[in-house]
Each structure stands twice: as C-alpha cells, then as structure tokens.
Amino acid sequence: MDVRLESGERRSVKVRRRSGHVVGDRVEVVGERLQRRERDTELRRRDAMGRTHVVAANLDVLGVVIAPLPPSPAGFVDRALISARAAAIAPFLVVNKADLPGAAELVADVRETWIDGPGGLELPLFIVCAAAPDEPEHARGLAELLTFFAGQRRPRRGAFIGTSGVGKSSLVNAMLPDVALPVGEINEYSGLGRHTTTTATLHELPGGGELIDTPGFRDFGLVDISEAALSEHFPGFREVVFDSGQRCRFNDCRHLSEPDCAIKAAVSDGRLAPARLQRYLELLEGL
Ligand SMILES: Nc1nc2c(ncn2[C@@H]2O[C@H](COP(=O)(O)OP(=O)(O)OP(=O)(O)O)[C@@H](O)[C@H]2O)c(=O)[nH]1
Ligand SMILES: [Mg+2]
The missing domain is CATH 3.40.50.300 (P-loop containing nucleotide triphosphate hydrolases)
Known part of the structure; x- marks a missing residue:
C-alpha cells in the first residue's frame, strides 16, 4: 500500500491484508502501526x-x-x-x-x-x-x-x-x-x-x-439503506417534495397506496415525472 506523507513524498508500506485501510484514508503512525483517523x-x-x-x-x-x-x-x-x-x-x-x-x-x-x-x-x-x-x-x-x-x-x-x-x-x-x-x-x-x-x-x-x-464491478448494491433512507435520497424526492416542507400523512409512508402521500400528489400534479416514481418502486422492491 502507498502512503503519502505530509511532505508530499510517497512511501510504500506493508499492511496486513485485513487491515481495513481503504483508498483515501488518513492515517497516523502509532508505534509500529498505521492508525486510521476518523473518516469524513x-x-x-x-x-x-x-x-x-x-x-x-x-x-x-x-x-x-x-x-x-x-x-x-x-x-x-x-x-x-x-x-x-x-x-x-x-x-x-x-x-x-x-x-x-x-x-x-x-x-x-x-x-x-x-x-x-x-x-x-x-x-x-x-x-x-x-x-x-x-x-x-x-x-x-x-x-x-x-x-x-x-x-x-x-x-x-x-x-x-x-x-x-x-x-x-x-x-x-x-x-x-x-x-x-x-x-x-x-x-x-x-x-x-x-x-x-x-x-x-x-x-x-x-x-x-x-x-x-477504482476497480469496476458488475453492479453497485445498496448497503444499509432503509426504506426511509431510500425515499429521502431517491433522486428528485427531496428536491421537489421534502425540501419544500411537504410531508406524507404517515411518517413511514412507502409511497405505494397510503392515503395523503406527498410523492404521489407531486406525480399527479406534474411536479415529479411518473417514470421517477416507477424507478423508486423498483428499488423499493429490491430492498
Ligand atoms: N471508443 C472508445 N473506447 C474507449 C474510450 N475510453 C476507453 N475506451 C476503451 O475501453 C476499454 C476499457 O477501458 P478501461 O479504461 O480499462 O476501463 P475501466 O472502466 O477502467 O475498466 P475496469 O478497470 O475493468 O473497471 C479499453 O479498450 C479502452 O481503450 C473512449 O472514449 N472511446
Ligand atoms: Mg480500470
């Protein structure tokens, strides 16, 4: 593994295979070990x-x-x-x-x-x-x-x-x-x-x-994304609906057939493309 020192110099160091260091980590030398700083x-x-x-x-x-x-x-x-x-x-x-x-x-x-x-x-x-x-x-x-x-x-x-x-x-x-x-x-x-x-x-x-x-992988699977997080981060939902203060009646609304759903309301009045809701539903199904 290569480490860049504060001076800008690069140095090759040996680490255990399971050291848990990944590209972009900041490390400090503590005794014989590289200690990882908290990640942003x-x-x-x-x-x-x-x-x-x-x-x-x-x-x-x-x-x-x-x-x-x-x-x-x-x-x-x-x-x-x-x-x-x-x-x-x-x-x-x-x-x-x-x-x-x-x-x-x-x-x-x-x-x-x-x-x-x-x-x-x-x-x-x-x-x-x-x-x-x-x-x-x-x-x-x-x-x-x-x-x-x-x-x-x-x-x-x-x-x-x-x-x-x-x-x-x-x-x-x-x-x-x-x-x-x-x-x-x-x-x-x-x-x-x-x-x-x-x-x-x-x-x-x-x-x-x-x-x-980075090495290419066949696919990119979601990790630790809850239904709530999917809805919060799905492209467009936050921008169009949640950021302007609109909320679904139910906090845990999945935007399926719940009443008073802010996402479905946005789709029916044209603020959100129907294809977007469709793609969200496909991901929801895969969770
Ligand atoms: N026609 C064309 N071919 C390209 C272009 N960019 C890359 N390629 C070709 O695509 C192939 C794959 O390129 P790589 O750079 O190895 O692709 P990668 O995404 O790094 O692949 P992995 O390391 O396997 O994840 C090579 O044959 C490249 O020459 C481009 O702009 N046009
Ligand atoms: Mg490559």
Missing part, C-alpha cells in the same frame, strides 16, 4: 455475494461513469446516486466514449432520466472521450471535468466508479499526462469489461483536486 465520508457498496465493501474514504464528490459500451446494469446509476447522497458525497455523471455510436442517445437518455423534466437534479454532467481526448469536439468535456476537480473555493477529491470497461482508467490517463494505468479490452463476445483494474489508486490533478480510479 465512506462510500460503501454490496457485491453480488451480499458482502459489503468500502469503496473509498473521505470523498467530496463521486463520478458515476457510463458509456454506450458496455451498458451499465439497470438501476446502476440510481443506486450509485443514492449511495453517494446517503453518504453525503456529491455525485456527478460522466458519459465516456463520446466517439461511439449511441453516445448521443445515451446523453439524451441521461438528461431525460436524471436532469431535465419534473424533479430533475442539478447534477453536473460531463461528456468525454478518453480515447481521443485532444480532438476539438471532445476536449471541452475533459477540460470542464478538470475545472470541476480544481473547484471554485477549494479543490475536490473524487472517485470514478462504473461498470468494468466503461473507461475509468482511460479517463484518468487522459486527465493526467504522466499517469499510464493499465487499460483492458472489452470482451468481444460478451461485450463486457475484463476487470482490468484490481486496486484503487489516488492521483493528484495538476490543476488541483484528487482523483481515485
């Missing part, structure tokens, strides 16, 4: 076997990376957004592989699903092409992404997550000229990524900010 934020996910993993610690922002190929599993983006919001990490979206056919449709779909329309979020969206970052048509997206990390008041620390093969490591390479992370081909037959990145790495961006590349 912790992004967790559940894997297909039901095990919980801490993806990264002390993130300000989380970049959910998608691409026309490979497609992200259904509900992936919603679950990543909810996990980030529940962990007090501000999410943003990155559409990579803007050169591929289907990219424009994907961007339109992303806008319609999460940004535009009733209940849309103020979610930063970056459209990039890690394969040809300097092409004039693609350079702007990458520059905007670097500016976003540099921050207005202070630099941001963020991680890229996304299904294997969407190009997270390629993007890090495109943003950092001196970095050359291994990049993997997409499997010709399955159309899926090959899980090329196996350990997370943290990189300092030249213009400010820090960027973490």
Whole structure:
C-alpha cells in the first residue's frame, strides 16, 4: 500500500491484508502501526455475494461513469446516486466514449432520466472521450471535468466508479499526462469489461483536486439503506417534495397506496415525472 506523507513524498508500506485501510484514508503512525483517523465520508457498496465493501474514504464528490459500451446494469446509476447522497458525497455523471455510436442517445437518455423534466437534479454532467481526448469536439468535456476537480473555493477529491470497461482508467490517463494505468479490452463476445483494474489508486490533478480510479464491478448494491433512507435520497424526492416542507400523512409512508402521500400528489400534479416514481418502486422492491 502507498502512503503519502505530509511532505508530499510517497512511501510504500506493508499492511496486513485485513487491515481495513481503504483508498483515501488518513492515517497516523502509532508505534509500529498505521492508525486510521476518523473518516469524513465512506462510500460503501454490496457485491453480488451480499458482502459489503468500502469503496473509498473521505470523498467530496463521486463520478458515476457510463458509456454506450458496455451498458451499465439497470438501476446502476440510481443506486450509485443514492449511495453517494446517503453518504453525503456529491455525485456527478460522466458519459465516456463520446466517439461511439449511441453516445448521443445515451446523453439524451441521461438528461431525460436524471436532469431535465419534473424533479430533475442539478447534477453536473460531463461528456468525454478518453480515447481521443485532444480532438476539438471532445476536449471541452475533459477540460470542464478538470475545472470541476480544481473547484471554485477549494479543490475536490473524487472517485470514478462504473461498470468494468466503461473507461475509468482511460479517463484518468487522459486527465493526467504522466499517469499510464493499465487499460483492458472489452470482451468481444460478451461485450463486457475484463476487470482490468484490481486496486484503487489516488492521483493528484495538476490543476488541483484528487482523483481515485477504482476497480469496476458488475453492479453497485445498496448497503444499509432503509426504506426511509431510500425515499429521502431517491433522486428528485427531496428536491421537489421534502425540501419544500411537504410531508406524507404517515411518517413511514412507502409511497405505494397510503392515503395523503406527498410523492404521489407531486406525480399527479406534474411536479415529479411518473417514470421517477416507477424507478423508486423498483428499488423499493429490491430492498
Ligand atoms: N471508443 C472508445 N473506447 C474507449 C474510450 N475510453 C476507453 N475506451 C476503451 O475501453 C476499454 C476499457 O477501458 P478501461 O479504461 O480499462 O476501463 P475501466 O472502466 O477502467 O475498466 P475496469 O478497470 O475493468 O473497471 C479499453 O479498450 C479502452 O481503450 C473512449 O472514449 N472511446
Ligand atoms: Mg480500470
């Protein structure tokens, strides 16, 4: 494991496999041990076997990376957004592989699903092409992404997550000229990524900010999200309904068939898109 000292120097240290340190942790040397400081934020996910993993610690922002190929599993983006919001990490979206056919449709779909329309979020969206970052048509997206990390008041620390093969490591390479992370081909037959990145790495961006590349996983499962938390963090519910003081009659309303439901009222008077409620109900069912 690499540790960055206060001087900026990096040093490789040996830790036990089960030390529990994750990328982004702050540590202090106590005797022979690295003692972890309390985390500001912790992004967790559940894997297909039901095990919980801490993806990264002390993130300000989380970049959910998608691409026309490979497609992200259904509900992936919603679950990543909810996990980030529940962990007090501000999410943003990155559409990579803007050169591929289907990219424009994907961007339109992303806008319609999460940004535009009733209940849309103020979610930063970056459209990039890690394969040809300097092409004039693609350079702007990458520059905007670097500016976003540099921050207005202070630099941001963020991680890229996304299904294997969407190009997270390629993007890090495109943003950092001196970095050359291994990049993997997409499997010709399955159309899926090959899980090329196996350990997370943290990189300092030249213009400010820090960027973490993570191994791609097939899916991003919710961890410790109660029905109440799902409703609180589901994209759009808070913004449109709860933040303006509207409440359901029942505190534990699941927005199914309960009377006086503020979410259903918002859908029926057009403040919230019906598709949004539908996606919430699918996630509720999966809890
Ligand atoms: N056409 C196109 N291909 C790209 C682009 N960015 C990355 N790729 C290709 O996508 C494949 C996967 O890229 P990686 O960077 O390894 O993807 P990853 O998300 O880091 O994958 P994991 O480490 O397995 O999670 C490679 O063959 C890249 O060359 C792009 O903008 N356009
Ligand atoms: Mg990778």
